[in-house]
Amino acid sequence: MQRTLRQNISLEGIGLHSGKPSKVTLAPAPVDSGIVFRRKTNGHIETCQASIRNLRPMELCTTIGSNGFQIQTTEHVLSALWGMHINNAYIDIDSEEVPAMDGSAAPFVEMIHAAGMVSQERPRTFLKIVKPLHVGDHRRGVSILPSTTSKITYSIDYDHTLIQQQTYEYEWSPKAFQDKIAEARTFAFSHEVEALWARGLGQGGSLDNTIVFSESGLLNDQGLRFPDECVRHKVLDLIGDLALLGVPVIGHVFADRSGHFLHNQLVQMILDNPDTWILVGAQHTKWAALSNGSLHGKKTPHPVALSANSAA
Ligand SMILES: [Zn+2]
Known part of the structure; x- marks a missing residue:
């Protein structure tokens, strides 16, 4: 529900x-x-x-x-x-x-x-991926493949001794989110931080809300919460960006050295290609129009745009 x-x-x-x-x-x-x-x-x-x-x-x-x-x-x-x-x-x-x-x-x-x-009194609707989609190039990208469950495999690669190559496999569940993902913090590199401030960004940033890596170590006294905290935070960000679909997705997302820009492109590509997914459980909602094929071939509105309580 x-x-x-x-x-x-x-x-x-x-x-x-x-x-x-x-x-x-x-x-x-x-x-x-x-x-x-x-x-x-x-x-x-x-x-x-x-x-x-x-x-x-x-x-x-x-x-x-x-x-x-x-x-x-x-x-x-x-x-x-x-x-x-x-x-x-x-x-x-x-x-x-x-x-x-x-x-x-x-x-x-x-x-x-x-x-x-x-x-609540109504079942959830899921967007189930039936054909793969990919955005990005040979250096960085994000794909989604058909799967029976909701999964994320995220890889990052930074030239820093405390990060380097990290991969995290995440299976969607509130317990896994709470125990393994939610506590992972935003991270930045000290040489980037001053450049950000100069451009008026990161004004509220501090070691209380950001992991800051120096050239060879870490500025935060308390250290990392997980050895692979950075890739876990990337999973956290991706889940937040996937929320912009408006419905939970069933599929396997593979992200490689990705970020918000590519995450958002993937979400847009999913919505622009309704032949790559079906809605499951939509018969209970006003989203049914999306899954009966009547909108295929057209630029598809956001599923939530069809709901009774849309703020649009
Ligand atoms: Zn973040």
């Missing part, structure tokens, strides 16, 4: 890029809502669906916007909701950036547990 939160819960911190204070409240949402950002401005509520069609070009973080407002660095809170199998939720925010917290998704997972999760 679809899931949402039992009650509202709030958290405050600062934005990684803006450096400004930010408060988010996660709130229950009706069936088929998907994940929707909301912000109150001058007494009225602006909304923005967490959807690839609302993606805004932005370096280093996933930014979405519509109806005149945009939210930066959405990927970690989206990853927490998607990783914990929450299909429907409102994310109320009072600023332009989701707070960085400790640079991982763990604080958002704690919020979800504190709020509680409830099953």
Whole structure:
């Protein structure tokens, strides 16, 4: 069944890029809502669906916007909701950036547990991949292949003694997400950090919310949470970016030295190629129109765009 939160819960911190204070409240949402950002401005509520069609070009973080407002660095809170199998939720925010917290998704997972999760009265719809898709080139890329379950295999390769080649295999489940992925933090290299600041990015970045690698070691006193924390964080980011599909995907994603740009391209390519997937469980929802073939061959709207509670 679809899931949402039992009650509202709030958290405050600062934005990684803006450096400004930010408060988010996660709130229950009706069936088929998907994940929707909301912000109150001058007494009225602006909304923005967490959807690839609302993606805004932005370096280093996933930014979405519509109806005149945009939210930066959405990927970690989206990853927490998607990783914990929450299909429907409102994310109320009072600023332009989701707070960085400790640079991982763990604080958002704690919020979800504190709020509680409830099953709703309608089954989930899944997007099942039936033909492979690939974006990227010979150096970096991301593919999705048909599979009976939802899996991610992520590989990275950095010329740094503490990273080098790492591969992580992830099978989707709330328990695996919570135990193995949620705590992995954002990482950066010290030579990049000053360049970021010079360009006005990373203003809220610190060793409290980012792993910073120096030329031969690590600036964080506490060390790493996992020896392969970097590749686990890449899986975390990918899960957050896949949330922009609007429905959970059944397929095996292979990512090699990838990042947000390619993740987002893959999501767009999936939606642009409806002959590569079928919707499972869609007969229960307004998404049925997508799976009966009537929209094949056309640029396919985001599945959530057809739902009754779409914010679009
Ligand atoms: Zn990240």
